[in-house]
Structure formats: C-alpha cells, structure tokens
Ligand SMILES: Nc1ncnc2c1ncn2[C@@H]1O[C@H](COP(=O)(O)OP(=O)(O)OP(=O)(O)O)[C@@H](O)[C@H]1O
C-alpha cells in the first residue's frame with residue numbers, strides 16, 4: 300500500500316472506532332456473550348465420582364438395550380426389502396450402540412463437545428448482526444452528516460474513498476470477529492475443562508468446529524458488506540436497517556405465506572434465511588407446503604449458499620459503488 | 630495574469646422524482662485570476678453553491694468546461710486537490726469530536742503533520758476551545774472550524790462559500806484581514822457572500838450571477854464605474870434657486886428636500902464656480918458613486934419595492950450568453966444595462 304492509502308486507512312480506522320454507535324453495539328455484543336457464558340457457568344458443575352459411576356451404568360444399560368433392538372430392526376428391514384416394501388424399510392443406524400455416550404446421562408454438566416456447534420451458531424448470529432449494524436451506521440452517518448463531503452474535498456476519487464472505507468470496515472469487523480470467536484470458543488472450552496466435561500474432542504471435531512467458525516466469520520463479513528452497501532445506496536443508516544426489516548417482514552413472512560398458498564414450487568429456495576442456515580449447517584433439508592401432496596423435501600447446501608451470497612454481494616456492492624460514483628453530493 | 634479558474638458554458642439541472650427538474654446553472658461563465666480575491670455574488674438560489682460544488686467535483690455538470698490551474702476538472706481534480714482548500718455551504722462536522730480531533734483526522738487523511746492543525750486553530754482563533762466538542766461550539770465557532778479545515782492544506786486556491794455566515798463583527802473583520810493577507814502572499818481566494826460592503830472592501834474582482842447565468846464580471850472598480858453617472862449631491866443655502874441655475878446649462882438635475890443632485894458632471898469645480906458667481910456658497914459637494922449593493926440590486930433586479938415581496942426566483946434572467954465567448958479580460962455586462970439610482 301502506498302503512503303496516501305495508509306493515511307486514509309489510518310483516518311478511517313480512527314473514525315470507525317471513535318464512533319459512539321460502534322462502541323455501543325460492540326459492548327452490547329460483549330454483554331450478550333457474557334450473559335450466555337454466565338448462565339452456562341451457573342448451570343454446570345464438575346460431575347462427582349458417584350455421578351460418573353451412575354452415568355456409566357445407565358449408559359451400559361442403554362447400550363445393552365440397543366444391541367438387541369438393532370438386531371430386531373435389521374430383521375424387520377430385511378423382511379421389508381424382501382417383500383418389496385422398500386418405503387417401510389427402517390433406518391436402523393440411529394440405534395447404533397456405539398453412539399451412546401456417557402455425557403448423555405449426566406445432568407447439569409456442560410459438555411463442550413456436544414454444545415460447541417450450537418454455541419457457534421449463536422455467536423455467528425451476533426457477529427452478523429454486529430457487522431450489519433456497524434457497517435450500515437458507519438457509512439450512513441458519514442453520508443448524512445456531511446463528513447463524506449468533507450472527505451471528498453481531500454480525496455476526490457470516490458471509488459477509492461468508498462473502497463477504503465469498506466476495506467477498513469471489513470478489516471476491523473474481521474479482526475473483532477476473530478477475537479470474539481477465539482475468546483468465546485476458548486472460554487467455553489476452558490469452562491468445560493474447569494467445571495464440566497470436554498467431551499469427545501478428536502481431530503475431526505476440531506476440524507469441523509474450525510470450519511464452522513470460519514463460516515461464521517465469513518457470514519459476519521457478508522452481513523457487514525450488505526449493511527454498508529445498502530446504507531450507501533440509500534444514503535442513510537436507516538435505509539439499510541429498513542430494507543433489512545422490510546425484507547424479513549414482507550418477504551420471509553408475508554411472501555412465504557403467499558407462495559405457500561399458491562403452491563409456488565420450491566418456494567423455500569427464494570428465502571435468504573435458508574441459505575444462511577445452509578451456510579452454517581453445511582446442508583439443510585427444506586420442505587415446501589406441497590410436501591403434503593407428495594413433493595419431496597430437498598436439500599440446500601453450503602455451496603448453494605456460497606453462490607447466492609456471491610451473486611447478492613456482487614449486485615448490491617456493484618450498485619452501491621456505481622451509484623456513489625455518479626451521485627451529486629450535498 | 631494566468632487564470633486559476635476558468636468556467637465556461639456550465640449547465641446543471643437537478644432532477645428529483647418529486648420536484649421534477651430544476652435548472653440551477655444555464656451556460657454560466659467565470660474566470661478567476663491568480664492572486665486575486667474574487668467575489669462571487671448572486672441572490673439566493675442563483676447557483677453559487679452549485680458552481681462551487683461542480684468545481685470541486687461534488688456535483689456532475691450536464692455540460693460546460695471547468696479548468697482549474699490550467700487542467701480540466703473533474704478529470705484532473707485528484708492531481709489538483711492538494712492545491713485547493715474549500716468550504717462549501719457551512720460544512721457539517723462530526724458533533725462528538727473535538728475541533729482539534731476533526732482537523733487532525735483531515736490532516737492524517739492528507740498526510741499533513743499535526744503541527745499544522747495547531748497553526749490553523751490559532752489562525753482562526755479557536756486555539757483555546759480546540760478540545761471542546763464540535764456540538765458545544767456556537768455557529769460562528771463552527772464556521773471558524775470550517776475555515777480552519779480549508780486552510781489546513783495551505784492551499785494555493787481558497788474557495789469559501791459564505792465564510793462570514795454567523796461570524797461576529799470581530800470575526801468578520803478577522804476573516805477580511807485573513808483573506809487579504811492570504812491574497813497578498815499569493816493565494817487566490819474565491820469567496821461567495823451576501824455581505825456586499827465586505828466584498829467591496831476586500832475583492833479585486835467580482836462575478837455576479839442571477840438564475841444560473843452571469844450578469845456581470847470584472848474588477849470591482851470597473852463594475853462600479855460602469856454605473857457611475859457622474860452624479861454629485863449639492864447642498865447650498867437656497868438650493869432650489871441654485872438647482873435652477875445649474876439646470877440652465879442642460880445638465881440633469883433632481884431637486885430634493887434640502888439638496889439637489891446633478892448628473893453627467895465631469896468637473897465638480899465647475900459647480901462651485903458657477904454658483905459662487907451667483908453669490909451662492911456651496912456647503913457640500915459629494916460625488917454619488919454607486920456602491921456594490923445598489924449595483925447588485927439593480928443588476929439582479931432585486932431592488933426592494935414598497936408593498937412588493939420578492940420571491941427567491943424573481944431575480945433577473947440574463948440573456949443566454951453568446952458562444953464562443955468574446956474577450957475574457959474585458960468587463961462583461963450581460964444584462965440589459967439598467968438605471969442606477971444611488
Ligand atoms: N440538491 C438539490 N436538489 C435540487 N435542487 C437543488 C439542489 N441544490 C440546489 N438546488 C437548486 O439549484 C438552484 C441553485 O442553488 P444554489 O444552492 O447553487 O444557490 P446559491 O446561489 O448557493 O444560493 P444561496 O445564496 O441561498 O446559498 C436553486 O434553485 C436550488 O433550489
């Protein structure tokens with residue numbers, strides 16, 4: 300990066316971090332994490348010897364039961380397949396006795412390996428919301444306050460100014476997200492070690508968790524960019540938040556009902572929320588209302604989500620930059 | 630002298646969905662020479678701010694040519710911008726930052742040392758209030774901060790859109806000295822203002838705009854002398870008889886309550902001499918040179934009349950300029966020349 304760009308980034312970073320709104324949203328996010336953590340701390344304890352022994356026995360009993368149940372299940376399944384009733388063939392994998400774990404029989408014990416995924420979903424939602432709010436307000440406030448106009452009197456290349464702002468914003472939100480993820484996941488892991496059970500933390504677990512955290516991080520950046528670009532297009536923080544709220548109410552709720560009433564095929568593919576879900580969960584199965592009439596449920600994967608995100612970002616960011624380049628500033 | 634700003638044939642229409650189209654600039658021309666203080670005058674809504682915004686690349690013109698330091702803008706604006714300091718229509722600053730922090734951020738953006746911030750704060754008289762938040766500033770203090778932001782770059786061209794807005798008498802005076810001082814050190818100043826007495830005091834040249842077109846441009850003295858009809862006010866004991874004597878020579882004379890005015894007079898000594906010959910002793914003989922205010926009101930057709938309320942777009946619409954333009958350096962009066970009554 301050359302010197303003028305560095306100067307611009309420094310000034311932008313200063314502006315972003317000095318914004319009261321950024322600080323408030325950040326503190327609120329920390330508070331949400333704090334509350335989650337505190338309630339978990341309050342509801343977990345290190346299992347005593349007696350509890351462990353009892354749980355071990357309960358687990359053994361369960362395994363015993365499943366070993367017989369699975370044999371019977373396999374027999375019924377073979378029978379169904381033989382008589383051509385494939386539709387009624389049971390899936391016996393859920394009866395696998397190897398899936399019974401000690402942790403399932405412990406009450407009031409936080410098991411990191413079991414809960415980490417759900418906790419990261421929660422984290423992802425907060426980071427995305429944080430990015431959306433900060434991204435929208437950062438550029439929105441500059442546009443309405445005249446700060447942008449002042450800046451353009453120093454740096455007339457608008458695409459450079461807007462690009463630097465977006466870059467600085469993404470860098471900052473990205474860094475805060477990384478720090479949050481590390482602190483959050485690390486915090487719960489330490490909690491499990493100290494007052495709970497770590498669970499089964501093999502290499503596969505850590506890989507999956509790492510990838511999930513990576514996706515949560517990228518999701519936060521997607522929402523940050525969306526907030527920033529929508530506020531740029533609408534010239535106002537409220538424009539971005541308004542579009543977002545209107546989208547949720549009118550489309551995700553209103554249009555979903557209408558589309559279901561008119562039996563629109565694959566209506567769920569039109570809902571952005573499904574892609575957010577698919578992105579985090581890697582794969583989700585969705586059902587249209589017509590499923591009752593025999594339509595098959597279908598799956599949305601993280602690759603569908605990646606495609607939708609890419610197209611949406613390209614469109615909205617492209618529109619924001621073109622509009623900002625051409626508009627009259629007052 | 631080389632022109633620092635040359636604008637020709639500038640057109641700008643604002644389009645909005647609700648209010649339709651509004652023609653803000655309609656073939657506007659302007660030239661500002663290096664090292665001068667150039668006044669930019671016009672009634673409300675005549676297009677001054679729009680012109681300055683276009684020059685600074687904030688607004689896209691529909692047509693016309695803008696040249697800054699000999700290079701076409703907005704294309705070459707990024708290379709020119711370091712040489713131009715500007716305030717456009719009371720700039721808004723971030724209310725939660727202090728004045729010093731506001732300027733430091735701009736200095737960082739422009740790669741200027743922090744010491745420069747203290748210099749300009751001192752220069753505009755905000756040194757002792759520099760660490761207060763902008764939202765705790767008075768109108769005039771905000772305006773001073775704006776001026777400071779324009780001075781920060783130590784620009785070769787300073788563009789000030791109504792800098793005196795909200796300033797106290799001392800502030801206006803300091804503003805005047807500041808502009809004069811900068812001009813003396815070689816800075817070109819383009820200043821729009823409605824305080825015409827002020828403009829008359831400090832400007833070397835003026836451009837008057839009305840409804841998006843140029844009405845008049847040129848050195849202040851030329852503009853004024855153009856409307857100087859050689860009138861003198863004469864006070865004398867029996868002023869009615871005296872007026873009669875002067876009128877006999879064929880000069881235009883208007884008699885007032887306690888004095889009379891004579892026009893087309895080349896040499897005022899002639900009055901004293903003629904009246905003395907009739908034993909009439911002149912008590913006062915004052916040249917009635919028009920001031921910028923009366924010239925402005927006449928040229929823009931905004932002279933207040935009793936019982937009539939002027940609306941903002943009622944000013945004179947000058948005839949569309951001829952293209953290509955004639956001699957740029959000559960005093961240009963585009964309007965039909967109206968009568969000036971001082
Ligand atoms: N953003 C805008 N949208 C629509 N019309 C505008 C806009 N800005 C200015 N105008 C119109 O353009 C014309 C010129 O406005 P401008 O602000 O250039 O006037 P001005 O000479 O600076 O007036 P003042 O002395 O009041 O500051 C006015 O009729 C105004 O209503």
Ligand SMILES: [Mg+2]
Nearest residue numbers: 677678718790
């Ligand atoms: Mg104006």
